[in-house]
Amino acid sequence: MQKLVIEGGTPLFGEIITQGAKNAVLPVLAACVLCEGKVMLRNCPCISDRYASARILSALGAKVTAEGNSLAADCSDLSSDDISSSLMKTMRSSIIFMGALLGRTGKCTLCYPGGCNLGPRPIDMHISAMRKMGAVISDEYGVISCTAPEGLKGCRHSLSFPSVGATENIMLAAVTAEGETVISNAAREPEICCLGDFLRACGAKISGDGGGRIAIEGVKKLTPPPEPFEIIPDRIAAATYISCAACAGGELLIRDCAPAHLEAVIPVFEQMGCRLRVFGSNIYIYKKGRLKAADTIRTMVYPGFPTDAQAILMAPLCTAEGTTVFVENIFENRYRHADALCRMGADIRAEGKVAVVTGVPHLYGTVTEAPDLRGGAALVCAALGAMGTTEISGISYIDRGYEEIEQVLSSAGAKISRMTEEKQ
Numbered sequence: 001m002q003k004l005v006i007e008g009g010t011p012l013f014g015e016i017i018t019q020g021a022k023n024a025v026l027p028v029l030a031a032c033v034l035c036e037g038k039v040m041l042r043n044c045p046c047i048s049d050r051y052a053s054a055r056i057l058s059a060l061g062a063k064v065t066a067e068g069n070s071l072a073a074d075c076s077d078l079s080s081d082d083i084s085s086s087l088m089k090t091m092r093s094s095i096i097f098m099g100a101l102l103g104r105t106g107k108c109t110l111c112y113p114g115g116c117n118l119g120p121r122p123i124d125m126h127i128s129a130m131r132k133m134g135a136v137i138s139d140e141y142g143v144i145s146c147t148a149p150e151g152l153k154g155c156r157h158s159l160s161f162p163s164v165g166a167t168e169n170i171m172l173a174a175v176t177a178e179g180e181t182v183i184s185n186a187a188r189e190p191e192i193c194c195l196g197d198f199l200r201a202c203g204a205k206i207s208g209d210g211g212g213r214i215a216i217e218g219v220k221k222l223t224p225p226p227e228p229f230e231i232i233p234d235r236i237a238a239a240t241y242i243s244c245a246a247c248a249g250g251e252l253l254i255r256d257c258a259p260a261h262l263e264a265v266i267p268v269f270e271q272m273g274c275r276l277r278v279f280g281s282n283i284y285i286y287k288k289g290r291l292k293a294a295d296t297i298r299t300m301v302y303p304g305f306p307t308d309a310q311a312i313l314m315a316p317l318c319t320a321e322g323t324t325v326f327v328e329n330i331f332e333n334r335y336r337h338a339d340a341l342c343r344m345g346a347d348i349r350a351e352g353k354v355a356v357v358t359g360v361p362h363l364y365g366t367v368t369e370a371p372d373l374r375g376g377a378a379l380v381c382a383a384l385g386a387m388g389t390t391e392i393s394g395i396s397y398i399d400r401g402y403e404e405i406e407q408v409l410s411s412a413g414a415k416i417s418r419m420t421e422e423k424q
């Protein structure tokens, strides 16, 4: 068991290079299943969810090799279309292999995916979309068996909600399906565009990704791009490091972070009194003195304020002057970090979709536990600005999405270390 030990109160100075995006690399790794040949990827973050995806690919018979942030996956010869429940449970993104495997082999067996506990996370939209494309799917005691004896057929999908995962799954199923697939009310997140770019580089015919209507004309097969494909920067990791500076104070340059993907987030930091400047693909942040409360923050699908940044922005607002209201519209149970922040001295009332954060002068270090990935990151941000020492356990959640968070922050002057706890 490992924990992060953070001594708060040291301002941050320096540069942080943004890691590759977790939520972009995972669907791209699933897409490798559709390519016969060796796919090379660059800027893959070294996070545990990426390793879990690589383990799934290996279990399917792919040859996966990696060196730092570069990864090669060769899915020329797959030997299985079955993903064990232990692999499925490691993360939510495992469900994306359903569309890819159906497209490649016409069958797969898997079970319900894991992922952070953010309230109910059904996969009904994924399943009904695959059925609409001709897959026969049975669910017996949680084992989901899928076959497409006649192959998948393109069709029209109108999503009742622009689900990121369902949009990705349909894209993966559709690229080699027969005929045209249209996804209306599709998710528009940058990670969808990254998947679209990758699939196009492999020969897929896709248009409209990034808008609400994606059209896909099925092709016979996909071939790996000749050049390594570059994963986009992680907008939520960038927001997290900006938030670390907002909590601890100081001056940071967040490099290579695609500021256009943070258009809903940057103005909130500015409203809080942080000084932000965008230089090309870099964001500079300077923070001194006490922050101010922000206008109501409502999480929305992209390009709205991202649910993944909700906890991360709550941390600095805990010590801002005034009251900020959060409305979480995407997940039912995404305030699990509020209790932990309250134990550090924050004043947060959370009920249902709404959390009311009244700023207090200081947070105080304590012994605490990461409730989920972004909630854990919020505790790191809060601890950097708190008085005294905070110990955060449950950091396997944080490792799912952040590459060596303690090294990144130490390089900017934070007093943070990873320690291995003795089992009691």
Ligand code: EPU
Binding pocket: 022, 023, 026, 092, 093, 116, 120, 121, 122, 123, 124, 125, 126, 127, 161, 162, 163, 164, 165, 166, 307, 308, 330, 331, 332, 373, 374, 401
């Ligand atoms: N939903 C359904 N049925 C479905 C699919 C989704 O009801 O079949 C509901 C969900 O329960 C939720 C809403 O739709 O209430 C949004 O879910 P969505 O499918 O868009 O999310 P996801 O694909 O499960 C991805 C990210 C999340 C991010 C959300 C929203 C990955 C691996 N995960 O999840 O990232 O919060 O989109 O932007 O891409 C994180 O990185 O910490 C994280 C949780």
